[in-house]
Amino acid sequence: MIPLPPEDRSLSPHTGWTRAHWEAVADGLLAAVGPYRSPDGALIRLPGRASRSGCDALEGYARTFLLAAFRVAGGGPPALLTPYAEGLAAGPDVWEPIADRSQPMVEAASIALGLWLTRERLWDALPDRDRERVAGYLAGALRHEPVDNNWHLFPVMVGGFLAAAGFETAAAGAAVERGLARIEDWYAGDGWYRDGDVPSFDHYNGWAMHLYPVLYHLLSGSPPGEHGERLREFLRGYALTFGADGGMLCHGRSLTYRFASAAPLFAGALAGVTPLTPGQTRRAASGVLRYFLDRGALSAGGLLTLGYLGPHEPTLQPYSGSASPYWASKAFLGLLLPPDHPVWTDPEEPGPEGAAALPGPGLVVTNAGGVGRLLNHGSRHHPGDPLYDRVSYSTRTGPTGGEDTADNHCGVLGEDGSVTARGEFRPLGAGVLGDAAWAASENGHLRSLSVTRGRVEVHAHVAAPGSRLRATGWALPDATATVGGASVTVRAPGGLTSALTRLHGHAEPSAEPAPAGTAFGSRASVPALTFTAETGRIVYASVLTDGPAPDLPLVEFTGDLVLTWPDATRTVFAADLTPLPAP
Numbered sequence: 001m002i003p004l005p006p007e008d009r010s011l012s013p014h015t016g017w018t019r020a021h022w023e024a025v026a027d028g029l030l031a032a033v034g035p036y037r038s039p040d041g042a043l044i045r046l047p048g049r050a051s052r053s054g055c056d057a058l059e060g061y062a063r064t065f066l067l068a069a070f071r072v073a074g075g076g077p078p079a080l081l082t083p084y085a086e087g088l089a090a091g092p093d094v095w096e097p098i099a100d101r102s103q104p105m106v107e108a109a110s111i112a113l114g115l116w117l118t119r120e121r122l123w124d125a126l127p128d129r130d131r132e133r134v135a136g137y138l139a140g141a142l143r144h145e146p147v148d149n150n151w152h153l154f155p156v157m158v159g160g161f162l163a164a165a166g167f168e169t170a171a172a173g174a175a176v177e178r179g180l181a182r183i184e185d186w187y188a189g190d191g192w193y194r195d196g197d198v199p200s201f202d203h204y205n206g207w208a209m210h211l212y213p214v215l216y217h218l219l220s221g222s223p224p225g226e227h228g229e230r231l232r233e234f235l236r237g238y239a240l241t242f243g244a245d246g247g248m249l250c251h252g253r254s255l256t257y258r259f260a261s262a263a264p265l266f267a268g269a270l271a272g273v274t275p276l277t278p279g280q281t282r283r284a285a286s287g288v289l290r291y292f293l294d295r296g297a298l299s300a301g302g303l304l305t306l307g308y309l310g311p312h313e314p315t316l317q318p319y320s321g322s323a324s325p326y327w328a329s330k331a332f333l334g335l336l337l338p339p340d341h342p343v344w345t346d347p348e349e350p351g352p353e354g355a356a357a358l359p360g361p362g363l364v365v366t367n368a369g370g371v372g373r374l375l376n377h378g379s380r381h382h383p384g385d386p387l388y389d390r391v392s393y394s395t396r397t398g399p400t401g402g403e404d405t406a407d408n409h410c411g412v413l414g415e416d417g418s419v420t421a422r423g424e425f426r427p428l429g430a431g432v433l434g435d436a437a438w439a440a441s442e443n444g445h446l447r448s449l450s451v452t453r454g455r456v457e458v459h460a461h462v463a464a465p466g467s468r469l470r471a472t473g474w475a476l477p478d479a480t481a482t483v484g485g486a487s488v489t490v491r492a493p494g495g496l497t498s499a500l501t502r503l504h505g506h507a508e509p510s511a512e513p514a515p516a517g518t519a520f521g522s523r524a525s526v527p528a529l530t531f532t533a534e535t536g537r538i539v540y541a542s543v544l545t546d547g548p549a550p551d552l553p554l555v556e557f558t559g560d561l562v563l564t565w566p567d568a569t570r571t572v573f574a575a576d577l578t579p580l581p582a583p
Contacts, residue, residue: 023071061111150209153183199427202388214271246291249393255519269337370546392457409470412470433572438573446469505537
């Protein structure tokens with residue numbers, strides 16, 4: 001495995017890791033791919049499954065080149081660039097050509113960014129013929145159509161570099177302008193972008209929609225302006241999504257990119273637009289890097305695996321191939337901060353806690369008891385995708401999939417035992433009432449509300465009177481179950497507990513098996529409540545904790561929905577689940 005320097009618990013009391021650990025990990029990751037480099041240096045063909053695109057060897061070159069570029073631009077040994085410089089001579093002859101909506105456009109952005117970062121050391125030292133041929137290859141990204149989502153930012157990076165290098169400056173400038181204009185259509189507010197016309201709010205906000213515009217401004221010497229302020233706003237909520245153990249939200253696609261989730265944290269520090277202290281930035285970034293490296297993200301040979309904690313097929317997409325995980329290289333953006341920057345020299349500090357309501361994307365992000373959670377009433381991709389269609393996601397759990405019982409879901413129970421899927425749903429808003437945060441949505445079967453305060457989530461649903469409803473909570477692998485009169489609790493071996501408790505309506509508790517498990521382990525158990533909703537109204541509490549069980553609120557739902565918390569604070573919603581001022 002990767003040799004690391006000793007921990008420094010005085011500078012980094014939470015993770016023990018310093019800049020030297022980041023440098024060592026970067027060097028180790030680069031060394032591990034060396035044996036898979038082609039003789040001409042232009043391709044890196046890693047072992048494992050092929051992606052749908054068939055461009056896996058190009059991905060291996062481009063994504064690890066980006067890692068080498070961050071390392072060298074941050075003061076690392078220039079020799080790390082030597083094999084990549086050699087590969088540039090042969091690359092235009094062996095790389096797949098850039099076409100409309102083709103994977104090479106993605107990889108061209110990483111190559112362009114790597115060249116931009118290391119221009120004086122690499123690009124300027126190339127023979128004129130090689131520069132012209134590489135520029136000609138990259139310029140294909142200016143002339144072809146991207147997929148209509150975050151892909152519009154790949155021509156922005158290519159155009160920015162080519163304009164700076166003096167190649168095809170008019171077309172390059174037009175590509176930059178076109179790409180930055182396109183993402184304006186998808187800005188939803190509160191620092192969050194849709195990833196295209198579908199309301200997908202996920203990790204692409206951090207490692208794409210914010211990252212590329214800010215990098216373009218930094219490298220081109222233009223002020224980040226509105227893009228910087230949006231990143232600042234995004235980080236206010238995003239910082240809540242990292243757990244005390246370093247975990248990130250297991251939500252959305254491309255989770256195999258793992259610690260790329262640290263990239264926007266460093267981007268905010270680089271651009272001077274972060275609401276976080278330097279110690280909080282390093283704490284979250286080092287925490288997520290160490291989290292995955294400590295939990296099986298590397299193979300025995302030091303290669304990043306396809307999966308999450310370790311290899312895990314259900315978290316992958318058809319476009320995921322053997323080199324895809326190396327988009328995680330974006331995390332090493334932090335090495336551009338000099339060694340004497342406060343992000344590297346200030347002591348680590350705990351991340352923020354609390355809750356933030358994000359009405360733009362229809363989400364609530366919250367951090368309590370060291371667990372980051374997301375209440376999802378606005379993000380979806382395509383119906384039936386467990387990485388998007390659940391009501392709740394966390395840093396300690398993953399969604400169930402396949403034919404297993406869906407976790408964190410509520411649907412109408414049919415005569416045949418089937419439960420209606422969430423399907424397409426419509427956000428109804430999000431906000432804060434006192435120190436409770438809420439979000440709501442509706443689909444063809446239910447109007448739904450989620451409220452969180454501290455470690456407690458309360459979920460309320462309104463359906464047709466007489467409906468039978470099945471509600472579930474957090475799925476835990478290898479867990480034991482305890483079923484009581486009004487609640488069910490599943491407990492994992494390490495002490496993590498998922499509890500589901502009826503608060504209003506008649507319900508039968510049970511623990512449902514999920515044999516396929518989750519990204520966190522196999523043979524999961526899912527707490528469930530089966531309601532007979534005579535009035536069509538049900539309320540239940542869901543808790544995920546490895547500490548003492550918190551006290552739950554009392555519920556009245558005869559007219560308005562009134563939640564009376566243990567400290568006598570009241571949170572009130574109308575019968576249609578819209579918020580009301582406290583009585």
